[in-house]
Amino acid sequence: MASITIRDVKKSYAKMQVVHGVDLDIASGEFVVILGPSGCGKSTLLRMIAGLEDISGGEIAIDGTVVNKLEPRERGCAMVFQNYALYPHMSVAQNIGYSLKVAGVPAAERQLRIQAVARTLELEHLLDRKPMALSGGQRQRVAMGRAMIREPKVFLFDEPLSNLDAKLRVQMRSEIRKLHRRLNATSVFVTHDQVEAMTLADRLVVMNGGRVEQVGTPAQIYSRPASRFVATFVGAPAMNILEGTVELDGVSLLGGSRRLAMARAGLPVGTKVAMGIRPEAVRLVAPGTAGALDATVDLVEELGAGRVIYVDLDGAPFSVMTSEAVHPEPGSAVGLRFSPDDLHFFSSDTGTRLEVFKASVPEPVF
Amino acid sequence: MVERTPFLNFFTHVILFVGFVLCIAPFAVVAIAASHNLRDVNDVPMSLLPGSDFWLNIKTAWTTADLGPKLLNSFIMAAGVAAGKVIISALTAFSIVYFRYPGRTFIFWLIFVTLMLPLEVRIVPTYAVVANVLSPYQAILDVTGLSWLIEKVSGVQVSLSLGLLNSYSGLILPLIATATGTFLYRQFFLTVPDELTEAARMDGAGALRFFIDILLPLSRNNMAALGTIMFLWAWNQYLWPLLITTDQSHATAVTELKQLIPNVGGIPEWNIAMAGTLIVMLPPLIVVVLMQRWFVRGLIATEK
Numbered sequence: 001m002a003s004i005t006i007r008d009v010k011k012s013y014a015k016m017q018v019v020h021g022v023d024l025d026i027a028s029g030e031f032v033v034i035l036g037p038s039g040c041g042k043s044t045l046l047r048m049i050a051g052l053e054d055i056s057g058g059e060i061a062i063d064g065t066v067v068n069k070l071e072p073r074e075r076g077c078a079m080v081f082q083n084y085a086l087y088p089h090m091s092v093a094q095n096i097g098y099s100l101k102v103a104g105v106p107a108a109e110r111q112l113r114i115q116a117v118a119r120t121l122e123l124e125h126l127l128d129r130k131p132m133a134l135s136g137g138q139r140q141r142v143a144m145g146r147a148m149i150r151e152p153k154v155f156l157f158d159e160p161l162s163n164l165d166a167k168l169r170v171q172m173r174s175e176i177r178k179l180h181r182r183l184n185a186t187s188v189f190v191t192h193d194q195v196e197a198m199t200l201a202d203r204l205v206v207m208n209g210g211r212v213e214q215v216g217t218p219a220q221i222y223s224r225p226a227s228r229f230v231a232t233f234v235g236a237p238a239m240n241i242l243e244g245t246v247e248l249d250g251v252s253l254l255g256g257s258r259r260l261a262m263a264r265a266g267l268p269v270g271t272k273v274a275m276g277i278r279p280e281a282v283r284l285v286a287p288g289t290a291g292a293l294d295a296t297v298d299l300v301e302e303l304g305a306g307r308v309i310y311v312d313l314d315g316a317p318f319s320v321m322t323s324e325a326v327h328p329e330p331g332s333a334v335g336l337r338f339s340p341d342d343l344h345f346f347s348s349d350t351g352t353r354l355e356v357f358k359a360s361v362p363e364p365v366f
Numbered sequence: 367m368v369e370r371t372p373f374l375n376f377f378t379h380v381i382l383f384v385g386f387v388l389c390i391a392p393f394a395v396v397a398i399a400a401s402h403n404l405r406d407v408n409d410v411p412m413s414l415l416p417g418s419d420f421w422l423n424i425k426t427a428w429t430t431a432d433l434g435p436k437l438l439n440s441f442i443m444a445a446g447v448a449a450g451k452v453i454i455s456a457l458t459a460f461s462i463v464y465f466r467y468p469g470r471t472f473i474f475w476l477i478f479v480t481l482m483l484p485l486e487v488r489i490v491p492t493y494a495v496v497a498n499v500l501s502p503y504q505a506i507l508d509v510t511g512l513s514w515l516i517e518k519v520s521g522v523q524v525s526l527s528l529g530l531l532n533s534y535s536g537l538i539l540p541l542i543a544t545a546t547g548t549f550l551y552r553q554f555f556l557t558v559p560d561e562l563t564e565a566a567r568m569d570g571a572g573a574l575r576f577f578i579d580i581l582l583p584l585s586r587n588n589m590a591a592l593g594t595i596m597f598l599w600a601w602n603q604y605l606w607p608l609l610i611t612t613d614q615s616h617a618t619a620v621t622e623l624k625q626l627i628p629n630v631g632g633i634p635e636w637n638i639a640m641a642g643t644l645i646v647m648l649p650p651l652i653v654v655v656l657m658q659r660w661f662v663r664g665l666i667a668t669e670k
Contacts, residue, residue, distance in 0.1 A: 102569055
């Protein structure tokens with residue numbers, strides 16, 4: 001078990017900078033998930049922790065030891081790769097035991113440890129097989145076994161589930177979670193899948209464009225996104241954003257076609273804001289209800305347990321998620337209602353979260 | 367796509383068969399000629415029905431050209447070239463693909479250029495070097511005036527000399543120094559996923575460990591293919607062995623075949639010459655038959 005400290009870490013390739021000064025503290029035994037769209041630098045950051053990429057600037061320390069100049073094998077990290085990266089010519093047992101062989105562990109002890117790991121991962125009956133003769137899920141487990149056998153201080157996962165089919169992914173997800181609870185090793189898990197991220201993480205790191213946008217528990221990230229990017233990236237369907245301008249006694253939305261009456265809440269008049277509201281926080285009411293927004297239904301997506309209703313709000317797309325058994329016809333009018341507590345405000349210029357005094361926002365009136 | 371096209375199938379098989387006959391016919395003629403006696407083989411046209419002197423001719427050819435030791439020489443040379451080539455190509459390709467160092471591209475092109483300079487083109491300088499391996503260094507010393515300086519200072523005249531004529535190393539080494547194998551390996555190494563390299567690094571394997579434990583086992587097929595090609599190529603070498611083996615003890619089987627070819631005005635013993643040819647042809651044939659499976663797999667790059 002080990003803590004990881006990342007201080008102002010940067011990475012550039014030739015002239016292109018892909019990671020811009022990341023700071024992050026990972027506590028011992030914590031399961032941290034780095035979430036972000038492809039190309040946001042999350043894998044690069046993970047590979048820098050692993051030692052597979054040079055660090056262009058800043059410092060990474062594992063257990064207080066700066067590891068910038070250390071070879072991967074000296075860092076005490078083990079990594080699970082996206083394509084498993086099993087050695088195709090070695091049997092499962094040889095694959096799992098290879099790091100011990102390199103380290104010069106005697107064959108007898110090696111066998112014992114391979115057996116122990118195989119038992120944990122239910123791979124005992126497959127030990128003599130070659131990776132080619134395994135299913136995706138089994139390969140994934142072998143890759144995990146290869147990481148586990150070294151009893152590393154830190155587990156690194158580089159999108160390990162993205163090559164699996166949906167059902168297996170859910171299953172492996174809970175297995176990884178269980179494994180972490182048992183081994184309690186510090187883990188860093190990189191993914192672009194928000195469901196994976198939300199379910200696995202003790203703490204979530206959302207990255208975008210080589211920068212950390214927000215660090216927090218999944219609940220914090222969901223309920224108080226620090227930026228417009230986080231707000232729209234986390235949660236499905238994505239959070240609705242309506243552009244607006246702060247006025248003396250409210251917010252003018254959608255180029256002035258709708259107004260939300262509320263106290264200024266500390267924002268200067270004329271501030272351009274993006275107002276966000278999650279689809280699942282919107283209630284459908286009869287059109288024309290006082291204090292509700294009227295909109296036209298575009299499309300209804302049936303999800304079984306609920307449905308997503310896409311509506312048109314004066315030309316702006318808007319979605320509503322409801323578990324009620326309503327099936328509005330496309331083209332019909334509906335009313336949208338939401339509580340002021342569920343509103344998020346972001347600066348239109350910088351995208352950062354603007355704190356408003358919720359108490360000063362009355363039930364919205366349009 | 368599998369189609370049922372009986373007529374086309376038949377037609378392609380005919381073409382295949384014609385090709386097969388075209389390829390095999392010369393060998394059949396050689397084998398038949400090798401079975402005739404002196405009179406029959408010189409009949410015009412020669413009878414295409416096998417004669418009865420096959421084993422006698424083989425025996426005569428064997429003793430006349432002293433093929434036993436010559437075949438051994440050929441085998442040592444061909445095996446040496448194949449092995450040397452496999453090893454050196456794997457190492458150079460490993461260096462070119464997996465390491466970043468100054469001058470890498472330059473070295474890559476240097477190797478590449480040797481493709482355009484086969485042994486036959488540079489045979490005179492190569493001969494000079496093999497006659498005295500140290501002659502290039504001598505030349506450097508002479509041109510820079512260093513040998514003059516050394517002679518002035520110490521009174522010793524510098525004359526470096528290490529000859530490889532009439533030796534196995536002389537036969538083998540110049541044939542190893544070409545680029546073909548390097549490229550075969552390079553192409554293969556480029557298809558090995560980076561993640562495998564990284565996994566090995568995470569497992570604590572250093573460069574050499576990775577090369578031996580991961581890369582070499584993965585390139586077994588390539589090695590077999592390259593080894594086979596190089597064995598055949600080296601076995602069939604004529605010019606180079608002829609040049610540097612002035613002494614019979616290191617002559618190869620292919621060059622010794624000349625002994626069996628009748629001189630102008632001599633007895634036209636073509637049956638013996640053909641029998642000798644058959645013997646010399648046999649070892650490469652055996653190698654191909656044994657290695658065929660690996661050989662084909664090695665050349666159809668990816669194994670899924």
